[in-house]
Amino acid sequence: VLTLLLTGVSLGAVYALMALSLVFIFRATRLVNFAHGQIVSLGVFVFLQLALVQALPGIVAIVIAVVVVALAAVGIGLAVRRMEVAGGELVPLVSTFGLMLVVSSVIELRWGSGQPYVIPAPFGKDLVEVFGSAIPRQYLSSLAIAVLGTLAMALFLARTQIGLQIRAAADSVETSELLGVPTRQLRIVVWCVGTLAGLLAAFPYVNMVFLDTHALNTLMLKGFTAAALGGFRSFTAALIGGLSLGVLEVGLSRFTSGTIADLGSMAAIIAMLFIVPRGMFALRSDRD
Amino acid sequence: MPRLRGLDLSALVAFVVVAAAVAVVLTVSRSDQFVVFLVGLFATYALMAVGLNLVVGGVGEISVGHSGIAAIGAYCGLLTLPFGPAVALLVAVVAGLLGGALMGLPRIRVGGFGLAAFTFVIGQAIPTAIGQAPDLGGHFGRSVPLPRLFDAVVRGPYLAVAALVLLSIGLFVAWRIQRSMVGRAWSAVRENERMASALSINPHTQRILAFAVSGAFAGVGGLLLILHTQYVAPDLFSVALSIEMLAMVIVGGRGSTLGPVLGAGFFVLGEQFVPTREAQTLIFGAALALMVWFLPDGVLSAPSAIRAILRNKSRWWRRREAAS
Numbered sequence: 153v154l155t156l157l158l159t160g161v162s163l164g165a166v167y168a169l170m171a172l173s174l175v176f177i178f179r180a181t182r183l184v185n186f187a188h189g190q191i192v193s194l195g196v197f198v199f200l201q202l203a204l205v206q207a208l209p210g211i212v213a214i215v216i217a218v219v220v221v222a223l224a225a226v227g228i229g230l231a232v233r234r235m236e237v238a239g240g241e242l243v244p245l246v247s248t249f250g251l252m253l254v255v256s257s258v259i260e261l262r263w264g265s266g267q268p269y270v271i272p273a274p275f276g277k278d279l280v281e282v283f284g285s286a287i288p289r290q291y292l293s294s295l296a297i298a299v300l301g302t303l304a305m306a307l308f309l310a311r312t313q314i315g316l317q318i319r320a321a322a323d324s325v326e327t328s329e330l331l332g333v334p335t336r337q338l339r340i341v342v343w344c345v346g347t348l349a350g351l352l353a354a355f356p357y358v359n360m361v362f363l364d365t366h367a368l369n370t371l372m373l374k375g376f377t378a379a380a381l382g383g384f385r386s387f388t389a390a391l392i393g394g395l396s397l398g399v400l401e402v403g404l405s406r407f408t409s410g411t412i413a414d415l416g417s418m419a420a421i422i423a424m425l426f427i428v429p430r431g432m433f434a435l436r437s438d439r440d
Numbered sequence: 441m442p443r444l445r446g447l448d449l450s451a452l453v454a455f456v457v458v459a460a461a462v463a464v465v466l467t468v469s470r471s472d473q474f475v476v477f478l479v480g481l482f483a484t485y486a487l488m489a490v491g492l493n494l495v496v497g498g499v500g501e502i503s504v505g506h507s508g509i510a511a512i513g514a515y516c517g518l519l520t521l522p523f524g525p526a527v528a529l530l531v532a533v534v535a536g537l538l539g540g541a542l543m544g545l546p547r548i549r550v551g552g553f554g555l556a557a558f559t560f561v562i563g564q565a566i567p568t569a570i571g572q573a574p575d576l577g578g579h580f581g582r583s584v585p586l587p588r589l590f591d592a593v594v595r596g597p598y599l600a601v602a603a604l605v606l607l608s609i610g611l612f613v614a615w616r617i618q619r620s621m622v623g624r625a626w627s628a629v630r631e632n633e634r635m636a637s638a639l640s641i642n643p644h645t646q647r648i649l650a651f652a653v654s655g656a657f658a659g660v661g662g663l664l665l666i667l668h669t670q671y672v673a674p675d676l677f678s679v680a681l682s683i684e685m686l687a688m689v690i691v692g693g694r695g696s697t698l699g700p701v702l703g704a705g706f707f708v709l710g711e712q713f714v715p716t717r718e719a720q721t722l723i724f725g726a727a728l729a730l731m732v733w734f735l736p737d738g739v740l741s742a743p744s745a746i747r748a749i750l751r752n753k754s755r756w757w758r759r760r761e762a763a764s
Binding site for chain 1: 562572680728729
């Protein structure tokens with residue numbers, strides 16, 4: 153049981169980090185990027201290409217992948233700003249769907265054959281004993297990465313000057329502009345940080361499962377479901393949503409096939425949405 | 441947005457006349473099988489796009505779950521096909537209605553993106569769930585028999601004609617709805633939800649209604665699609681289909697009833713010039729992203745957009761600079 157719980161929590165922590173990255177971007181920019189998973193996926197495939205095919209050292213490959221994803225995020229951020237000026241909030245939303253198709257077909261064209269790929273785990277994949285139960289090592293490292301990533305994001309938001317400004321801008325753009333917060337530049341920072349947080353969730357995920365052209369789409373769906381639990385607003389709800397998704401999924405997979413466990417866990421979270429339509433932990437300011 | 445509506449009735453009549461002519465030609469002459477197939481496919485996509493437009497252009501929500509509804513319609517129709525095509529059609533309509541209502545059900549209205557995230561998740565969950573049912577062909581799909589009507593097999597040309605007829609009916613229904621009180625209620629919800637509530641229009645109910653009607657279109661479209669391809673697999677109804685439907689609506693113009701038909705026409709023609717499926721989705725995705733940015737009212741608004749740019753060129757540039 154402990155093994156199941158630990159695997160569930162590790163998987164859930166990664167989902168939670170993914171959900172956090174989505175909530176983070178949404179709260180600051182009021183936009184859900186439906187191409188998030190594909191952009192992140194692109195980063196992972198760039199890493200795969202450089203590290204495994206070109207045999208570059210892992211660190212270099214990771215740095216290049218991070219730069220690629222960051223550039224893509226900045227590009228999206230800039231384009232979104234232009235679009236909002238041109239035609240309101242529906243326009244960037246619809247274009248993220250277009251972008252999603254574009255990036256996913258680029259990935260499919262370039263890396264579509266020869267999948268699924270196996271990404272080597274940096275800390276090995278052997279079993280380790282924790283409190284008397286065996287658990288694959290990559291799950292533990294994933295848990296560590298996800299927890300560290302979440303903490304880093306929380307610290308970034310709570311303790312740094314930029315984090316404070318982002319929170320201020322998320323609450324009221326007008327007021328923070330009056331107080332001299334450079335909201336436009338901040339949005340670019342948000343796009344960058346949020347998308348990179350997604351990338352940080354993606355690496356442990358492909359370590360735990362495998363990498364094919366759809367793997368990260370599944371991860372993003374999980375992130376969406378978890379984020380939806382808090383109405384895309386609440387970080388707490390996204391965390392809880394992600395963790396419970398992971399635990400439910402692993403728990404269910406003991407009794408049925410993996411895909412049904414997948415669907416079942418998502419159905420459970422969505423059922424919650426019907427019970428609490430505004431999302432759990434709805435912010436007081438949201439209630440009108 | 442309602443710029444093109446005055447043209448709609450005459451355009452609608454013209455479309456039905458052309459469709460009837462095409463139908464006669466298809467059945468009387470021995471046309472190329474491939475052309476017949478394309479016409480049928482076009483009518484099928486157009487039907488789904490017209491349905492999606494009831495949501496996008498009607499109540500102003502974005503749905504990327506319509507491929508899931510189409511999958512429900514297709515599989516339910518497939519299961520009842522042995523009882524005759526009429527029964528299957530009816531079942532597809534009802535299944536689509538229910539599936540659509542389900543999509544519109546949640547009251548989540550956070551920020552501007554409304555139900556899009558919900559439809560995104562559900563729309564992908566449905567084909568995955570169907571893939572888990574071995575009786576339905578599982579993940580790899582199964583072949584679809586040609587329907588039989590009065591002991592005769594319904595072949596290619598008749599299938600295409602059926603699709604054209606259904607498209608005409610669908611267009612008529614959509615056109616009538618847009619002009620009824622219901623359609624006006626939807627416009628009110630789209631333009632200003634609070635104002636609609638003040639006029640005792642319940643936005644939630646109207647949204648469910650729009651999704652349900654739109655779902656019926658998608659359900660029938662899904663059934664027609666698998667009858668044309670004579671093959672069904674969950675992958676046929678991936679999120680790419682939803683986004684392509686959205687692209688048809690946006691490219692053709694969400695303001696008018698006939699716009700999505702135009703979009704579907706571009707789509708089916710475009711497919712013939714691009715060899716691989718991946719390249720197709722790439723181009724359609726790019727088309728969607730750019731069109732919604734530069735021509736949010738569809739290709740028919742291109743002349744007026746260009747005129748506006750020429751007239752206000754200096755102002756247009758100044759605005760862009762002010763934005764940056």
